[in-house]
Structures are given as C-alpha cells and as structure tokens.
Amino acid sequence: MIDITDTQKIGVGLAGFGMTFLFLGVLLLFDKGLLAIGNILFISGLACVIGLQRTFFFFFQRHKVKASVAFFGGIIIVLAGWPMIGMVAEIYGxxxxxxxxxxxxxxxxxxxxxxxxxxSLPVIRGLVDRIAGDNGRNMGDHLA
Known part of the structure; x- marks a missing residue:
C-alpha cells in the first residue's frame, strides 16, 4: 500500500478546494475573485501533492512550454480582470x-x-472521447 504523507493529504484538499472555487467562479458568471482563489489553491495543492521540485519540472519541460504559457497566461489574464478570456486560455493550457x-x-x-x-450519453460520450483523445476504447468495451 502507498503511504501518503500529511503534506500530500493537505495538497489533495487544497486542489479539491481549488477545483471547487474554479467551478463556483465559472458558475457565478466568471467571478474574478473566486477564479483567482481557485487557481492559487489548485497550484498550491498540486505542489503539495507532488512536491515543489516535481511541480516546477512538470510545468517547465521543453515540450510543455506552449501549454505552460497558456495556463499561466490565463491565470494572469484572470487576475488582470478578463476572466472569460483567461479561463479559455487556462482550459487550453x-x-x-x-x-x-x-x-x-x-x-x-x-x-x-x-x-x-x-x-455514456451519445452527445457527451463523443465530446469526452474527443477531449480525452480516446479512440472509442474504454475499459467497458471488452465486456460487450
């Protein structure tokens, strides 16, 4: 069994609260404050779960530069006052x-x-498969 440290447990909580604040920020018509708090909590939670050094190396690998610029640029755009444009950039990143x-x-x-x-609903399935890069294969297909 995998041992989870207290810091990792706190990190999971922070990331969960971050996702909750991001969801509420979008639900409440792109509230800038909630989105900013959600971003900060999510990034700090990720850093607690995998460690500061791994987080840094995850975001700043050569082949992930475009994605990291889009993600962090989206956070900066949200903080600057354009939450809808910032969230589009963040989601892309x-x-x-x-x-x-x-x-x-x-x-x-x-x-x-x-x-x-x-x-599994037809419209949602097609969209989720496209986003996930799934070619129609999932864990339940071998049962049919």
Missing part, C-alpha cells in the same frame, strides 16, 4: 498539460456509477 493523463481519468470516471451513465 490545462488540456495540453494533462492530455497524457486524461484518458485514464476519463476511464476512471466512466466506472463511477452515476457519472459513468452520464458520460
């Missing part, structure tokens, strides 16, 4: 940064009872 992880995350979410049913 986020998808580029985490595209290697997205298929695994989507397959995990498809196994969650209610969420899996929602993700």
């Amino acid at each position: 986020f998808l580029l940064l985490f595209r290697g992880f997205l298929p695994a995350a989507v397959n995990f979410m498809r196994m969650v009872p209610v969420l899996g049913t929602l993700l």
Whole structure:
C-alpha cells in the first residue's frame, strides 16, 4: 500500500478546494475573485501533492512550454480582470498539460456509477472521447 504523507493529504484538499472555487467562479458568471482563489489553491495543492521540485519540472519541460504559457497566461489574464478570456486560455493550457493523463481519468470516471451513465450519453460520450483523445476504447468495451 502507498503511504501518503500529511503534506500530500493537505495538497489533495487544497486542489479539491481549488477545483471547487474554479467551478463556483465559472458558475457565478466568471467571478474574478473566486477564479483567482481557485487557481492559487489548485497550484498550491498540486505542489503539495507532488512536491515543489516535481511541480516546477512538470510545468517547465521543453515540450510543455506552449501549454505552460497558456495556463499561466490565463491565470494572469484572470487576475488582470478578463476572466472569460483567461479561463479559455487556462482550459487550453490545462488540456495540453494533462492530455497524457486524461484518458485514464476519463476511464476512471466512466466506472463511477452515476457519472459513468452520464458520460455514456451519445452527445457527451463523443465530446469526452474527443477531449480525452480516446479512440472509442474504454475499459467497458471488452465486456460487450
């Protein structure tokens, strides 16, 4: 079993609160304050979970420069007062940064009872498959 340190537990909480604040910021018509707090909490949570050095190397690898510039540029744009444009840039950067992880995350979410049913709806399935880079393969296809 994997031992999780207290710092990693705090990091998961910070990242979770960050995602919650980001969701509320978008839900409340791109509230600049909530989006800024969500970004700060998410980045600090990620740093706590994987460590400061790994976080730095994750964002500043040569092949991830474009994605990191889009992500951090989006944060700066949000803080400057244009939350909708900033969030578009952040989402683009986020998808580029985490595209290697997205298929695994989507397959995990498809196994969650209610969420899996929602993700199996025809329109949503096509969109999620395209975002995750999934070619119609998921963990449930071998059962059919």
